[in-house]
Amino acid sequence: MKTKIVNELLEEFYKVFYEIEELSLKQGIKTLTTTELHIIEAIGTNSLTMNQLSDKLGITMGTATVAINKLLKKEFINRNRCEHDRRKVYVSLTKTGIDALKYHQNFHKIIISNITKELSSEELENFINSFNKILGNLKKQFENIKPDSIDNFDINSDLIISDVKGSSALKTFFKEKNISAGNNLKILNKTDKSIELLINNDNKMTLDILDSKNIFAINNQFKKI
Secondary structure, rough: OHHHHHHHHHHHHHHHHHHHHHHHHHHHHOOHHHHHHHHHHHHHHEEEEEEHHHHOOOOOOHHHHHHHHHHHHOEEEEEEEOOOOOOOOEEOOOOHHHHHHEEEEHHHHHHHHHHHHHOOOOHHHHHHHHHHHHHHHHHHHHHHHHOOHHHHOOOOOOOEEEOOOOOOOHHHHHOOOOOOOOOEEEEEEOOOOOOEEEEEEEEEEEEHHHHHHEEEEHHHHOOOO
């Protein structure tokens, strides 16, 4: 019952907080969406590669590129190729982008101050300690559910395939062996050179460890939740 209350409180908090954030944005920087503002926040005062930015936001390179193109047209960011490695593209904030970042940071400072001002020092300390524990547990859950290549999982791990990468030929080979997204997979054994798998509880096979790096999976426990 208490976990239900915690869930409802968190949902209501984030809903109201982001509604306030959206209203504040419309009043202060009308040309930006909330998503674009969060991208500006992720860049901050740094100069990031597109890979670094997409990893930081937890989005695909394609999604990041679309968002950056929009911010570039609105003149909130600069985009430059690395002089030493032309494959790398760096993004940073323009003066307008820095102003937007400062506006958003100030909004957070004011809203957090306002919603905690009626808490005593002891209540605030207890809240910080409790929330830090919750955040720590949430990060552990994220690490457990985050897809990873199967060679990084332990023996006897019960997994669900989330994605299959590699060349067209390798993907075709995997498909023929019933290695595809959504299927169950268990690691029976592994060495530095090979990994033994059980697919959907009835198909045993051994793969080269390098090929296994193209198969991504998550812990099976989360499908059962």
